[in-house]
Structures are given as C-alpha cells and as structure tokens.
Amino acid sequence: MPERVRQLRARIAAAAERAGRSADSVTLLAVAKTQPAALIRAAAAQGVRDIAESYLDEALGKLAVLEDLPLTWHFIGRLQGNKTRPVAERFAWVHGIDRLRIAQRLSAQRPFHAPALNVCIQVNLAAEASKGGVPPAQLPAFAGQLAALPRLKLRGLMCIAPEEADPARQRQWFAQLRQLQERLNGGGAHLDTLSMGMSGDFESAILEGATVVRIGTALFGPRPAKGR
Ligand SMILES: *Cc1c(COP(=O)(O)O)cnc(C)c1O
16 A cells, blocks of 8 residues: 555656646545445555545445544545435535535535535536536536535536546546636636546646546555446
8 A cells, every 4th residue: 555655646746747736736535435444544544634435325334433534535426315414414525516406405414513515516528428417508507506505615626537548638628627617717716626537547637737636446456346
C-alpha cells in the first residue's frame, strides 16, 4: 500500500504540473467499494483522508469499524429514495446528485448540528443510458433548484466519462464538464469542485481541471467480484 499510494501521488503531481497547477489542488478520493476496511486503514496510514463508497449497507459497516480515523466520507453510488437518511447523517459529500427528490430528502434529513452536506451534480455528457446524470441542457435549471435547498451546499459537477482509448478524446469530455461549470459560475454560481477522472483516465481529467479524482483499482487493486 505505501508504494501504491506513493506512485499514485507522483502521477497526480506530474499531471498537475503539466497542467500548470499545484499538486495539492487535486484531492485523491480513494474509492473503496467492495474493499475491506483493513485496506482503507492501510491507505489512511499513508495520509489518504477522503474515502468514497457506493453501496450503503457495506459503507455503514466500514464507517463503524473505522470511526477512530480522521476520514472524510463521500457517497458516490446510486441513491434510493428510502436510503437517504443514513447518507445525510453520516457522509460529508454526495457526488452524483441527479434527482431533485433525492436532494430534497438529503437536505431535509441533514442533522441541524452538522455542516451543510456537500454535493456535486452528476452530468451525463454523452446521453448514455447506462449512466445516471442530468443532461447538460437541464443543468442550469437543476443547479438553481439545488441552490435553494438549505442544508445542501452545491460544490460542483461530477461525471463518469465515456470510455475512450485516445487520451485526446478523453480530455474532450472533461473539458466539456469544466466548461459547463464555468458557464454556471459565469451566471453567478460559486462552484469550486470538478469531480472527474478515475483509474483509467485521471491524468486527462487533471489536465482539464479536475479537483477531485475518484480512484479505486489503481489504489486498492482489482475489486473482489460482487456482481454489481
Ligand atoms: C467505482 C467508481 C470509481 C473508481 O473506479 P476505478 O476505475 O476503480 O478507479 C469512480 N467513480 C465512481 C462513480 C465509481 O463508481
């Protein structure tokens, strides 16, 4: 684990440098879905602080076991309406917001003593049926609706880019997400987070302005099979 974390940080730093950005402008978000708590603990020992989970029941078990660690938990999975409360109560971030109903529930269920829940809107750039996310054309209206929810803090945009073997084509998707964010900010929003880039494409994402890269396999190795 120490060597994996070191190599990953070096790749992130190199991509940031190519982009003329500082390495610490990119947060390494460790995607731990299906991985055991012991691996998260090992990553935390190397200074990894941001942990992402996709499956709620599994995540809650790990949260309980790792309570002693100073971790920031991000939910990145698809959220069902009847499962929002534990997310509102236990997580600091939700990436992948694409339905107003879910956002309303999260806002209503966020405990009053906790800071507002940080959220990113998932955008479906290529209209892929297999992926969630709002179409770019609906983004301004949706962002406006979210901004009105008192216990959410809209931080930025998130995407899962279409698979592209060619890095230049990868970059185009990430550039699109950045431009959508710039447009929202030009219209008065204050978004500071671009959650984009995974194990296979995070360098392209950093070149286009990613501030959070969501990395699973390049950090923890292949995921144990789980059929989801
Ligand atoms: C699983 C997952 C990742 C990490 O994918 P890797 O290719 O293993 O890095 C990132 N984002 C989301 C939304 C995921 O579900």
